[in-house]
Amino acid sequence: MVHEIPSEAFVLPGADRGSLQQRIRQMVTEGVLSGRFRPGERMPSSRGLAEHLGISRLTVTLSYAELVAQDYLVAKGRSGYFVSDNAPRPQEMPVQGGRAEAAEFGRIKGLFSGREGVARPADWEAYPFPFIYGQADVSLFDHQNWRQCAVQALGRRDFTAMTADYYEGEDPLLIEYILRHILPRRGIAAREDEVLLTMGAQNGLWLTAACLLGPGRVAVMENPGYPGLRNILTTSGAEVRCIDVDADGLAPDAIPQGVDLVVTTASHQCPTNATMPIDRRRALLEAAGREGFLILEDDYEFEMSFLKPASPALKSLDAEGRVIYAGSFSKSVFPGMRLGYLVGPPSFIREARALRLMSLRHPPGHIQRTMAYFLSLGHYDTLIHRMKAAFKRRRQVMEEAISAHGLTVAGQGGFGGSSFWMRAGQDTETLATRLRAEGVLIEPGRTFFDPSRPDRQHYRLGYGSIPAAKIPEGIARIAKALA
Structure with missing residues (x-):
């Protein structure tokens, strides 16, 4: 009896993994290469998988056709699509038991790991007011x-x-x-x-x-x-x-x-x-x-x-x-x-x-x-020109908002850049935690200082990743939290 892979076995990867067709192909190839989908098993119908994923049937059909060309699937007329006998096989490796660790590894623990850097959440783009430094702005990139x-x-x-x-x-x-x-x-x-x-x-x-x-x-x-x-x-x-x-x-x-x-x-x-x-x-x-x-x-x-x-x-x-x-x-x-x-x-x-x-x-x-x-x-020169114009505008908006709300600038330079160095009258790590709940990201300054002389009164505000239109509201929320 031929085993049919249920549509529920497929979960569409996130949009960052490419187009819909690429993501469907990824689902199938990962299933084959991991051994979950085996040669001879029937794939869900294009209609059934499309309904399960909430996408167009044509998208699934085109993806299946590409997988046939790559020899992951084989089409058998009206019977549908099947995992090909010629598809790459998962490599069989014996599973080792236990999680022992030689005592000698204890000598190197902490040499490189556990050191602090500038922390920011991986999903920073999901925050409406990301005053973080050094990330690309999708609206400016060519x-x-x-x-x-x-x-x-x-x-x-x-x-x-x-x-x-x-x-x-x-x-x-x-x-x-x-x-x-x-x-x-x-x-x-x-x-x-x-x-x-x-x-x-x-x-x-x-x-x-x-x-x-x-x-x-x-x-x-x-x-x-x-x-x-x-x-x-x-x-x-x-x-x-x-x-x-x-x-x-x-x-x-x-x-x-x-x-x-x-x-x-x-x-x-x-x-x-x-x-x-x-x-x-x-x-x-x-x-x-x-x-x-x-x-x-x-x-x-x-x-x-x-x-x-x-x-x-x-x-x-x-x-x-x-x-x-x-x-x-x-x-x-x-x-x-x-x-x-x-x-x-x-x-x-x-x-x-x-x-x-x-x-x-x-x-x-x-x-x-x-x-x-x-x-x-x-x-490259065109991109730099575009970024300079955008950053100059954002900096102007930020200066006006900072001045309007009475925030304290500790350093802003005179040539440009993409951030302000700020001073608060309180612990900025605690401040950053409160602001995150308000959708605002800032960078506490403690990790920039000599660990033997920690300073918790500073923070950095980057404007390279936040649109100019959102800056005033974000600064207002920072001012409110500081107050």
Whole structure:
């Protein structure tokens, strides 16, 4: 007797998994590959499955036809569709009993896990007032041209660029554009052997710390500063010293002696948005030459300078080769892309390249070539122009709302960016919990500060992911909660 798979065995995946046809195909293939649907079993009728899922019968029929072409299903005339005898089989593996764990694993627990970062709910898009930082705005992104560039990168002509193992190398088309167009905007002139692609700025920071730090070394970071950087520095085994920033960012005369590496966000200090003046940048470089330390410049948001032109990068003023520059496309395009770059002396890039080869080889070829086309065809510049205009408008609305409700700004910078650094007269983690119930997301500031000197009075408000029309009401709810 032929067993028929009931319609109730199918649950349609979420809309984020693709079109309706793609989701139906996914349901079937996952069922086959997991062993739940077996060869010879009859599929539900197209009409029955369509009624169960509440979709068009034609959609189910087209999906079944594609699954037949892929040999997951076979059509048998008026009898319907059946799981094909030639469908991929689930791999049979013996199930191991028990959940024992060797005592030796206890030695590594907590080395990397359990460290704090900037927390935000995974479903942040479901909140009506998401004042969070660093997420892509679907209303601003250039979907059509990105898709065209991705399709072009998938073409036969670019097959090698997409599929090849670059080993320690990277896509020459993308490197060429970075050298000729992106870096000159920051005043940086570099050669090919001075640039390394990374899986975003975070990966660049880690590669740098792994190459330059270790037990017995001393690293300086800004306070408040990026929590992800603090985690990287502390796990390197180096001693980490947190230096308080002022309205102009990190002060060179506050850096102690005996330091090996100083990490700074000179253009847009994280999270206060302070911009380090040119004179202070020169003083920092002079201190580096005098004291013999290196500088890691995290220039994560220079593209968002829409109030005034961006200042030259610290790296552009570096005459002694003491600055390693970390840039990223993740903030300006979308964070899930994970694509960035390091610029530094050839000796450093050579070492970082070897470390990247051992850990992840290189960023995916298809992403590299798609980004190269997106840049070279002018779509990137158009996107940046659109984002700047939108952010400038949102910032104006936000300034007006903050002023109208009497909220306290602790730092907003003078060049743009996409966030405000705020101060409250109370514990902002408790405040964030209350606001979440009101549909408002903010980022409490405690994790940005030196853990030995925690500060619970600050919070960050990002405006990159919230429409201008929703900002006044969101700020009003924050003011009400503070009151």
